[in-house]
Amino acid sequence: MPSKTRYDRSDIRRLNAVNVIDQLRRNGAMSRATIASRLGLTRATVSNIVSDLMDASLVSETEYTEGKVGRPGLLLNLNPDCGCMIAVEIDLDRVTVVVANVGQDLLWKDSVLVISGATAEDTLKSAALLVDRAMSEGGDRGLKCLGIGVAWAGLVNHESGELVYGPTSGWSHIPLKSDWEARFGVSVFVENQANAGAIAAQHLGVRRGVGNLIYLSVGLGMAAGIFVDGVLLRGSQGFAGQVGHTWYADNGVNCSCGHQGCWVTEVGVLAVHRRLLARGVELPLGSESNVEWLDDVCDRAKAGDRIILSVLEEVGAQLGRGLSRLVQSFNPSVVIVGGRMGGVMRLCEDSVLSSFRASALPYMQEEMELLISENDADHQMGCLATVFDAIMQNPLMGDGK
Amino acid sequence: MPSKTRYDRSDIRRLNAVNVIDQLRRNGAMSRATIASRLGLTRATVSNIVSDLMDASLVSETEYTEGKVGRPGLLLNLNPDCGCMIAVEIDLDRVTVVVANVGQDLLWKDSVLVISGATAEDTLKSAALLVDRAMSEGGDRGLKCLGIGVAWAGLVNHESGELVYGPTSGWSHIPLKSDWEARFGVSVFVENQANAGAIAAQHLGVRRGVGNLIYLSVGLGMAAGIFVDGVLLRGSQGFAGQVGHTWYADNGVNCSCGHQGCWVTEVGVLAVHRRLLARGVELPLGSESNVEWLDDVCDRAKAGDRIILSVLEEVGAQLGRGLSRLVQSFNPSVVIVGGRMGGVMRLCEDSVLSSFRASALPYMQEEMELLISENDADHQMGCLATVFDAIMQNPLMGDGK
DNA sequence: GGTCAATAGTTTAATAACTAAACAAACGTG
DNA sequence: CACGTTTGTTTAGTTATTAAACTATTGACC
Numbered sequence: 001m002p003s004k005t006r007y008d009r010s011d012i013r014r015l016n017a018v019n020v021i022d023q024l025r026r027n028g029a030m031s032r033a034t035i036a037s038r039l040g041l042t043r044a045t046v047s048n049i050v051s052d053l054m055d056a057s058l059v060s061e062t063e064y065t066e067g068k069v070g071r072p073g074l075l076l077n078l079n080p081d082c083g084c085m086i087a088v089e090i091d092l093d094r095v096t097v098v099v100a101n102v103g104q105d106l107l108w109k110d111s112v113l114v115i116s117g118a119t120a121e122d123t124l125k126s127a128a129l130l131v132d133r134a135m136s137e138g139g140d141r142g143l144k145c146l147g148i149g150v151a152w153a154g155l156v157n158h159e160s161g162e163l164v165y166g167p168t169s170g171w172s173h174i175p176l177k178s179d180w181e182a183r184f185g186v187s188v189f190v191e192n193q194a195n196a197g198a199i200a201a202q203h204l205g206v207r208r209g210v211g212n213l214i215y216l217s218v219g220l221g222m223a224a225g226i227f228v229d230g231v232l233l234r235g236s237q238g239f240a241g242q243v244g245h246t247w248y249a250d251n252g253v254n255c256s257c258g259h260q261g262c263w264v265t266e267v268g269v270l271a272v273h274r275r276l277l278a279r280g281v282e283l284p285l286g287s288e289s290n291v292e293w294l295d296d297v298c299d300r301a302k303a304g305d306r307i308i309l310s311v312l313e314e315v316g317a318q319l320g321r322g323l324s325r326l327v328q329s330f331n332p333s334v335v336i337v338g339g340r341m342g343g344v345m346r347l348c349e350d351s352v353l354s355s356f357r358a359s360a361l362p363y364m365q366e367e368m369e370l371l372i373s374e375n376d377a378d379h380q381m382g383c384l385a386t387v388f389d390a391i392m393q394n395p396l397m398g399d400g401k
Numbered sequence: 402m403p404s405k406t407r408y409d410r411s412d413i414r415r416l417n418a419v420n421v422i423d424q425l426r427r428n429g430a431m432s433r434a435t436i437a438s439r440l441g442l443t444r445a446t447v448s449n450i451v452s453d454l455m456d457a458s459l460v461s462e463t464e465y466t467e468g469k470v471g472r473p474g475l476l477l478n479l480n481p482d483c484g485c486m487i488a489v490e491i492d493l494d495r496v497t498v499v500v501a502n503v504g505q506d507l508l509w510k511d512s513v514l515v516i517s518g519a520t521a522e523d524t525l526k527s528a529a530l531l532v533d534r535a536m537s538e539g540g541d542r543g544l545k546c547l548g549i550g551v552a553w554a555g556l557v558n559h560e561s562g563e564l565v566y567g568p569t570s571g572w573s574h575i576p577l578k579s580d581w582e583a584r585f586g587v588s589v590f591v592e593n594q595a596n597a598g599a600i601a602a603q604h605l606g607v608r609r610g611v612g613n614l615i616y617l618s619v620g621l622g623m624a625a626g627i628f629v630d631g632v633l634l635r636g637s638q639g640f641a642g643q644v645g646h647t648w649y650a651d652n653g654v655n656c657s658c659g660h661q662g663c664w665v666t667e668v669g670v671l672a673v674h675r676r677l678l679a680r681g682v683e684l685p686l687g688s689e690s691n692v693e694w695l696d697d698v699c700d701r702a703k704a705g706d707r708i709i710l711s712v713l714e715e716v717g718a719q720l721g722r723g724l725s726r727l728v729q730s731f732n733p734s735v736v737i738v739g740g741r742m743g744g745v746m747r748l749c750e751d752s753v754l755s756s757f758r759a760s761a762l763p764y765m766q767e768e769m770e771l772l773i774s775e776n777d778a779d780h781q782m783g784c785l786a787t788v789f790d791a792i793m794q795n796p797l798m799g800d801g802k
Numbered sequence: 803g804g805t806c807a808a809t810a811g812t813t814t815a816a817t818a819a820c821t822a823a824a825c826a827a828a829c830g831t832g
Numbered sequence: 833c834a835c836g837t838t839t840g841t842t843t844a845g846t847t848a849t850t851a852a853a854c855t856a857t858t859g860a861c862c
Contacts, residue, residue, distance in 0.1 A: 012413060013848065033810055042850060043811065070809030071857040155764055165764045212637040224730070228629055228636075235629075235732025236613040239765055246726040247760050250651055257762060325647040329625070329730055331636025359648050361658060363556055363566045364640055414819065434839055443821060444840065471838030472828040806861085813854070818847100825842070831835085 016041065017049050017395045021078065024059070025388075026209065029075040050076060057082050058395055080105060083391075084143035086134045087383035088127055089151045089193070092168055092220045093290045095123065097130040098380045099137050102146070102388065104204070108137040116289035120163075120171040124179075131184065146391050147187040149383030150176060151196035153221045155239045161190040164237075167245050167257040168221040189386045193217055194241055195232060196382030197338050198225025203385040205336070205378075207369070212332040216243075216323070217379070219340035220291060222264035225382075226330060244268070248322060267319045269294060269341060275311045291340050301347050309347065316348035320355030327360050327368065338373040346372045417442065418450050418796050422479065425460070426789075427610060430476040451477060458483050459796055481506060484792075485544035487535045488784035489528055490552045490594070493569055493621045494691050496524065498531040499781045500538050503547070503789065505605070509538040517690035521564075521572040525580075532585065547792050548588040550784030551577060552597035554622045556640045562591040565638075568646050568658040569622040590787045594618055595642055596633060597783030598739050599626025604786040606737070606779075608770070613733040617644075617724070618780070620741035621692060623665040626783075627731060645669070649723060668720045670695060670742060676712045692741050702748050710748065717749035721756030728761050728769065739774040747773050 016039070023035050030038075036046040053059040060079045065072040080103025087098040096111035110130055114123050131148065138145050154166030161177020180188045191199070198215035202208065213227040222244030226233040233240045244264035245257040252261020253274070265271055269291050276283060276297070287293040301308040323335060337345055337352070345352060349372055356370060417440070424436050431439075437447040454460040461480045466473040481504025488499040497512035511534070513527050532549065539546050555567030562578020581589045592600070599616035603609060616626040623645030627634040634641045645665035646658040653662020654675070666672055670692050677684060677698070688694040702709045724736060738746055738753070746753060750773055757771060 010847085016848095031810070044813085044851090045849065047811065048848075065858080068809075069807085069857095069859055071811075071855090073810055155762075165762075167762065226730075228634055229632070231630070233629055233731070236734035237732055237765070237768055240730065240732040242729040242732070242762065242765065243726075245762055246729050247722055259760065321648055325644075325726070326730070328643045328647050329627075329641065329727070330634070331638055331641040331643070333637035359660065361556075361566075361568065361643065361646055364638075364643065367638055411818080417819095432839070445822090445842085446820065448840065449819080466829080469838075470830060471836090472826090472840075474839055804862090807859090809858085810856085811854105812856100814852085815850105816852105817850075819849100821844105821846075823843085823845105825840105827839085827841100829837085831837105832833105 013049070014394065016045070017053060018392060020046065020049055020053065021058070021392050021395055024076060024078045025203075029062075029077045031073040031075060033073070035076070053395060056395065078102065081143060083146040084138035084141070085146055085384050085387040086131060086138070086148045087151070087380040087387070088131060088148060089196070089379045089383065090123065090127060090153070091193070091379075092153055095127045095130065096380060097127070097134050098377075098384070099134045100384050101141075101143055102391075104381070104384060104388075107141060107143075108134060110134075116286075120169075120174045124174070124176065128180070128183065131180075135184065145184075145186050147189060147387040148180065148184060149196070149385075149387040150180075150188065150190045151193045151379040151383050152176075152190060153193045153219075153223070155237075155242065156190055156192040156195075158189075158191060158234060158238045161188060163190075164239070166221075167242075167255075170256070187387075187390065189383075189390055191383065191386050192223060192225065192238075192241065193221075193379050194223035194339075195225040196380075196386065197336075197378040198227055198232065198382065199385045199389075200378045200380075200382035201225075201334075201336050201338075201373075202227050202230075203389075204381055205373075207334045207336075207371070210334050212330065213334045213336070214326055214330060214332045215336045215338055215378075216326070217339035218264075218268060218319070218337060218342070218345070220269050222268050222339075224326060226332075228330070243322075243326060248318075263318075263322050267315050267322065267341075271315055271318075272297070272311060272341075272344070275314060276308065279307050279311060281307060281311075294340065294344065298344050298347070301344065312344055312348040313351040316345060316351035317355040319345065320352040320357075321359045323352075323356050323370070324359035327356075327364055331364060333367060334369050334371065336371045336373050338375065338378050340376075342373045342375070346374055414450070415795065417446070418454060419793060421447065421450055421454065422459070422793050422796055425477060425479050426604075430463075430478050432474040432476060434474070436477070454796060457796065459793075479503065482544060484547040485539035485542070486547055486785050486788040487532060487539070487549045488552070488781040488788070489532060489549060490597070490780045490784065491524065491528060491554070492594070492780075493554055496528045496531065497781060498528070498535050499778075499785070500535045501785050502542075502544060503792075505782070505785060505789075508542060508544075509535060511535075514691075517687075521570075521575045525575070525577065529581070529584065532581075536585065546585075546587050548590060548788040549581065549585060550597070550786075550788040551581075551589065551591045552594045552780040552784050553577075553591060554594045554620075554624070556638075556643065557591055557593045557596075559590075559592060559635060559639045562589060564591075565640070567622075568643075571657070588788075588791065590784075590791055592784065592787050593624060593626065593639075593642065594622075594780050595624035595626040595740075596635075597626065597781075597787065598737075598779040599628055599633065599783065600786045600790075601779045601781075601783035602626075602735075602737050602739075602774075603628050603631075604790075605782055606774075608735045608737075608772070611735045613731065614735045614737070615727055615731060615733045616737045616739055616779075617727070618740035619665075619669060619720070619738060619743070619746070621670050623669050623740075625727060627733075629731070644723075644727060649719075664719075664723050668716050668723065668742075672716055672719075673698070673712060673742075673745070676715060677709065680708050680712060682708060682712075695741065695745065699745050699748070702745065713745055713749040714752040717746060717752035718756040720746065721753040721758075722760045724753075724757050724771070725760035728757075728765055732765060734768060735770050735772065737772045737774050739776065739779050741777075743774045743776070747775055 099108040155164040163174040194217035211230040215225040224241040248263040249261035255262040500509040556565040564575040595618035614628040625642040649664040650662035656663040
């Protein structure tokens with residue numbers, strides 16, 4: 001098995017430190033002894049590592065005696081206030097910025113709408129203004145900014161931190177990471193929107209820690225974030241998971257990517273829009289370029305609008321059938337459907353599920369769960385987790401490379 | 402990033418030993434100094450590790466002075482004759498067994514045809530007889546058998562070593578690993594057929610060492626073996642890559658898996674068979690259950706048979722379009738089409754390529770290669786590599802767990 | 803109240819595997 | 833023939849681990 005990395009003593013120390021932090025993040029407060037037994041290390045080793053982590057003020061401790069036999073112990077905790085992190089979600093119709101401390105407590109949040117057809121320059125300019133305010137919000141609380149995480153819709157090169165191409169927005173080659181690192185003076189981590197959702201689900205969601213997980217982000221655009229054995233799948237250029245613009249339907253409608261009958265044109269927000277119009281449902285003017293109307297449609301469906309519900313069921317069936325292809329390729333144990341369409345897809349969950357069940361091989365379904373997430377903040381939480389990960393990859397070395 | 406493993410001193414030693422062996426396998430003979438600089442270790446460390454590997458007789462050395470300045474060096478080599486390995490490919494219509502030494506030199510090979518509809522029991526019985534002969538062939542050469550690798554078509558559980566379900570053969574829950582380990586007294590590694598092909602391509606093929614690679618095995622059945630960042634993708638149950646039985650065509654024909662319009666029914670051997678019949682091409686009686694006729698068809702196409710060529714082009718176009726879905730999901734740098742259909746697909750390579758080019762996002766294609774392999778022995782070589790890998794995972798500990 | 807078991811953290815000595823640096827050997831070059 | 837180059841070995845020093853002993857505190861039980 002090709003393991004390209006070089007291993008030496010300091011690597012072991014670093015990996016063990018990362019493992020300790022990971023334990024604390026997953027399980028909350030723990031004693032040194034518990035961590036030691038979980039990781040198969042001696043108590044002495046954990047003590048050693050922890051003392052370094054406390055020097056770096058990443059970890060704090062409190063004494064406890066309650067509910068325990070024997071000597072009072074010292075519970076360890078990640079120090080939530082050793083800094084703050086900023087998440088920026090650049091969606092196709094709005095930009096959202098969030099500030100949180102290392103303990104993932106939300107400190108501030110704001111967003112601006114982006115008008116349809118806005119240039120990348122204009123969009124990034126208003127995003128940067130929001131980030132400016134976010135930085136000072138963090139500073140006001142005495143928290144140093146440790147990094148900025150960006151979730152972006154499209155083909156993102158995580159290494160170089162640029163948007164290579166947005167199949168829906170049409171933008172190409174926007175070098176965000178280098179620009180913003182120069183401007184804000186902190187590390188910037190750019191991630192695909194769906195990847196960010198997957199990271200949130202894997203690190204913080206109800207099924208956290210699951211190694212093989214697919215997060216399908218469905219909105220105006222559509223992509224999947226995929227975890228394989230606990231590692232995010234990127235592929236050779238970092239574009240893995242672009243399942244929205246894969247061929248799906250014969251004689252399909254034209255898609256913004258230039259092809260016809262893409263999966264996203266059959267199950268994305270625009271597919272709902274198109275089918276509603278075809279059924280004679282009235283929608284606001286200019287609604288084909290935003291998703292504001294979706295909330296209204298959602299409410300009407302909840303109120304029992306038969307036409308809307310049947311449209312949703314049609315779309316849900318297409319979603320379920322397409323999901324079976326993903327599942328048979330990746331054999332995950334959890335699939336989560338999220339993004340703007342998460343809320344409406346909840347209304348036709350049965351249709352998604354039954355269509356999926358009918359299309360996939362039975363053995364593949366036995367140990368698999370299909371969930372639909374209504375949580376709007378998935379992508380932003382994923383960005384925070386990205387920054388956190390990057391910092392914690394080198395906990396003893398400073399700012400995470 | 403969750404790294405579940407526990408790391409300690411002996412892990413470093415083991416990982417470094419694995420890296421040394423990996424270097425030797427990839428690059429052939431090397432000096433200690435070269436290995437050291439490639440791996441970023443000191444010459445002293447490499448010497449230390451190598452001396453252990455030589456004690457275990459896994460590595461041998463020879464002096465060399467030619468073409469070099471300075472002191473004569475000692476070239477290191479994997480010792481090809483420290484044992485032998487057996488590969489067994491259980492295809493839908495025949496069983497092939499191969500014996501090779503650790504240096505991957507072919508020592509012996511034989512195969513038996515399996516009649517259509519044979520039970521798993523009968524098939525395995527004749528396979529076991531071949532393995533018996535293979536064991537004695539290795540023994541005659543003074544080589545201890547280090548392990549048996551099996552490539553099997555269907556949903557294979559690599560851990561337990563059983564065939565959970567064969568969508569094409571219809572077999573289910575066949576516990577091969579435990580049976581054969583008891584019978585033959587050596588480790589048995591069971592792998593999906595496509596995975597074996599992918600392992601062969603990644604370890605031994607023309608693009609060896611490529612981290613993100615897809616090997617699509619097309620024959621009577623169809624599946625993909627997928628490497629992600631140098632690691633074989635298995636998924637939560639080990640069934641990843643079952644792309645053959647994913648929904649592909651509206652109003653498609655019935656498939657052995659119970660669904661309709663699977664990808665394999667449009668591009669597999671049976672798809673060619675069906676389309677040839679529809680065009681009035683004569684085929685031998687009973688040919689729908691074997692692939693013997695394919696060689697003849699291939700020859701006639703090479704001779705310029707227009708009807709056959711146009712059928713192949715139709716099938717190739719379906720192959721190319723489906724491949725674009727795979728590529729956008731995984732973003733690999735190399736895609737290899739292999740298996741029994743490899744040979745015929747070579748004859749319509751242009752059609753596969755142009756259909757693929759037209760369906761995939763341009764940015765995904767830029768740094769990607771699409772190759773078609775005619776090599777019939779891919780799967781068997783992959784089995785050998787599996788055994789080799791397993792042995793070399795614990796080079797200093799004996800027989801690889 | 804005394805003893806004991808359980809739990810948690812620290813200290814100590816031993817050990818494994820690394821690095822840095824010096825050393826030794828052999829060869830080609832000018 | 834001196835010198836630089838390359839390769840492998842030896843030596844001393846460093847680091848992070850383990851094993852085992854030690855300290856400390858509490859609840860349970862007699």
